[in-house]
Amino acid sequence: MRKICTFTINGIRFGIDVLKVMSILQNIEIIRVxxxxxxxRGIIQYRGHIITVIDLRKKFDLPDWESxxxxxxxxxxxxxxxxxxxxxEVSEIQEIQxxxxxxxxxxxxxxxxxxxxxxxxxxxSILLILDAEKVVEVKSELSV
Amino acid sequence: MEEELRIFLSESYETLNSLDRxxxxxxxxxxxxxxxxxxxANFQAFLESSKFLHFSKLESLTHxxxxxxxxxxxxxxxxSGEMITTILKLNMAIREVIFHIDETxxxxxxxxxSIIQDVEEVIKKNEAEGMIGDINDVTDIFMAGTPIPGISxxxxxxxxxxxxxxxMIHVRERLFNFRPxxxxxxxxxxISRMSxxxxxxxxxxxxxxxxxxxxxxxxxxxxxxxxxxxxxxSVILRIIGKEKEVDSKLxxxxxxxxxxxxxxxxxxxxxxxxxxxxxxxxxxxxxTIECFQSGxxxxxxxxxxxxxxxxxxxxxxxxxxxxxxxxxxxxxxDDEVIHYVxxxxxxxxxxxxxxxxxxxxxxxxxxAKIESMGGRIFLKNSTKGRGVDIHLTLPQxxxxxxxxxVNFGKERYAIPKIYLVEIVxxxxxxxxKGIEVIHGNSMFIRKGKRYPLIYMKQILRYEDPDMKExxxxxxxxxxxxxxxxxxxxxxxDGVSDMEEAVxxxxxxxxxxxFLFSGATxxxxxxxxxxxxxxxxxxxxxxxxxxxxxxxxxxxxxTEVQTEIQNDIEPPFLEEFLK
Numbered sequence: 001m002r003k004i005c006t007f008t009i010n011g012i013r014f015g016i017d018v019l020k021v022m023s024i025l026q027n028i029e030i031i032r033v034x035x036x037x038x039x040x041r042g043i044i045q046y047r048g049h050i051i052t053v054i055d056l057r058k059k060f061d062l063p064d065w066e067s068x069x070x071x072x073x074x075x076x077x078x079x080x081x082x083x084x085x086x087x088x089e090v091s092e093i094q095e096i097q098x099x100x101x102x103x104x105x106x107x108x109x110x111x112x113x114x115x116x117x118x119x120x121x122x123x124x125s126i127l128l129i130l131d132a133e134k135v136v137e138v139k140s141e142l143s144v
Numbered sequence: 145m146e147e148e149l150r151i152f153l154s155e156s157y158e159t160l161n162s163l164d165r166x167x168x169x170x171x172x173x174x175x176x177x178x179x180x181x182x183x184x185a186n187f188q189a190f191l192e193s194s195k196f197l198h199f200s201k202l203e204s205l206t207h208x209x210x211x212x213x214x215x216x217x218x219x220x221x222x223x224s225g226e227m228i229t230t231i232l233k234l235n236m237a238i239r240e241v242i243f244h245i246d247e248t249x250x251x252x253x254x255x256x257x258s259i260i261q262d263v264e265e266v267i268k269k270n271e272a273e274g275m276i277g278d279i280n281d282v283t284d285i286f287m288a289g290t291p292i293p294g295i296s297x298x299x300x301x302x303x304x305x306x307x308x309x310x311x312m313i314h315v316r317e318r319l320f321n322f323r324p325x326x327x328x329x330x331x332x333x334x335i336s337r338m339s340x341x342x343x344x345x346x347x348x349x350x351x352x353x354x355x356x357x358x359x360x361x362x363x364x365x366x367x368x369x370x371x372x373x374x375x376x377x378s379v380i381l382r383i384i385g386k387e388k389e390v391d392s393k394l395x396x397x398x399x400x401x402x403x404x405x406x407x408x409x410x411x412x413x414x415x416x417x418x419x420x421x422x423x424x425x426x427x428x429x430x431x432t433i434e435c436f437q438s439g440x441x442x443x444x445x446x447x448x449x450x451x452x453x454x455x456x457x458x459x460x461x462x463x464x465x466x467x468x469x470x471x472x473x474x475x476x477x478d479d480e481v482i483h484y485v486x487x488x489x490x491x492x493x494x495x496x497x498x499x500x501x502x503x504x505x506x507x508x509x510x511x512a513k514i515e516s517m518g519g520r521i522f523l524k525n526s527t528k529g530r531g532v533d534i535h536l537t538l539p540q541x542x543x544x545x546x547x548x549x550v551n552f553g554k555e556r557y558a559i560p561k562i563y564l565v566e567i568v569x570x571x572x573x574x575x576x577k578g579i580e581v582i583h584g585n586s587m588f589i590r591k592g593k594r595y596p597l598i599y600m601k602q603i604l605r606y607e608d609p610d611m612k613e614x615x616x617x618x619x620x621x622x623x624x625x626x627x628x629x630x631x632x633x634x635x636x637d638g639v640s641d642m643e644e645a646v647x648x649x650x651x652x653x654x655x656x657x658f659l660f661s662g663a664t665x666x667x668x669x670x671x672x673x674x675x676x677x678x679x680x681x682x683x684x685x686x687x688x689x690x691x692x693x694x695x696x697x698x699x700x701x702t703e704v705q706t707e708i709q710n711d712i713e714p715p716f717l718e719e720f721l722k
Contacts, residue, residue, distance in 0.1 A: 029670060032555065033657065033660075034657070035659060043654075043671050044671060048307060048310050048665060049648065050649070050663040051651075052653055079222065080652055083651065133222075138652050138653055
């Protein structure tokens, strides 16, 4: 059994393993970073660290935030360090049985399945598990 | 037996080559399970045949390798660079045994057992980490208060201590802000005392996380001498600033970069002894590495006194690779075309791994390595026949620097004090009177001196929807800065007091942006980007024309035309003042 922290972006439900979620924050001043990629909203300060804020709507090519929206920062641990993922809202922690795992591909019309590690079938819906590593991947990186 | 051995050897060489290829692939795709499975199959093949032929030493080497790979496949997480290095070492040990069998028909009487022990330890360590395998790397950025379950190595401890001390420094800076409000001698005393203590802890923790550059250059000398000897050359390596301390985590990257640069100098820069004598140079070539620190950056300059870059060869290459048309290339002056060696997009131009403009792709490796660490590398100087100077800079993470904060519109950026010459407050009307546009370049004139003006709002793509709210004739500040002997000016909307700030790194998404060398958290607890003044100066003010204007030299019209074709952004005054 796994515990998954679930949240929504543009009505789509996503999940990330609770072990990777460090905190959920609101109303933090974001400092813009000129010349950054489109999905990078800026940087914030979190417990003395500089953290890059990834706008998941931009990353997944979803419609932009309404101007009145107050997105939440989900603070996520990855192998590349700690990031903030901007999401619409955070809902409950979901406990998942391994046997409810279903094939990905057919259930991810809304976003590029590249960012989804797998998905779970819940009673009335499908939960997409985000691959945080893929979200923070820098595509043009030169491996030396 | 003879026949069997022959088959075994030919198969072994094939397997070894396959292993090499797969390991390179694994380095590129560390998450690929397929590659791991192929490597696993290779080890198994070795294991089978060594059992069959009773090669016990080969058997123990391949057996441990097979165990490690099995573990990696099961762990389901990305394979770290460290792990790949371990497998590579194992691969080398196997190769040595095979060579010995090839030569003598027997296994070597003894093998280096340390590699087996090393792998054994890695396997044990992986087992101990078990569940936390995939959050392993987080420990270095993660902080006191969020302990990571499982093992706590020494470096975890110092990393956490460092993070706590950095937070203490932030608190200290905030306390300082209160000093004028609480008018008490005793309070001042306590704050000063506390400040000294925090500084003390910081110095000690930092000391344990850094190492003198000298530690890595020890074996550089040997590498250079060996390479030089093979090529019939003689080289003397000098290192200045061995005692300068760098973050231990950067050391490895610096070493890789320096090896590439040195190798490059020895192979392509330094001439053969007889050639040097014929050109009236000293018989021994000389390479110097100069290390120093300034502000937020660690610097190393690698200079050789070899042939230098040949501008014509670079032009030819640029045309061959369709980067430029012949006509375009010929218009770029010699002292500008050489900088193409480090230009973005230049890397990878050369598929064969051979030469780029007379230089090999070792420079590309150096550039990629330095940039992956948030640093910069550039050609400082090169004169044909006189040698090459290559300059690299790296942000000194966790070091404390004095910064001033400047405002461009509503945004605020930190500038290390070391670059600051003077701040001149004035109203924008006098600014317009004080600006002269010469050949499309804006110059701020003050006391008979010309300072090239950098329009930061434009460079930072600053857009302010509420621009109208700002009063029409506000006070502004001219911030005069200096880098590499050149003084220049920025127009700022506001400037704040100096403060001590801790340099923090940017994530890999942002570390490639040339405008910034890092970020910091200021005493109001808000983050701020640190402007990379050196890089900004090189990027926007490196043209010959600007240098001539500053020195009141005459400029030919043709020079201006070339410059414009070279696409050096002319700043637009009107846009700025709109």
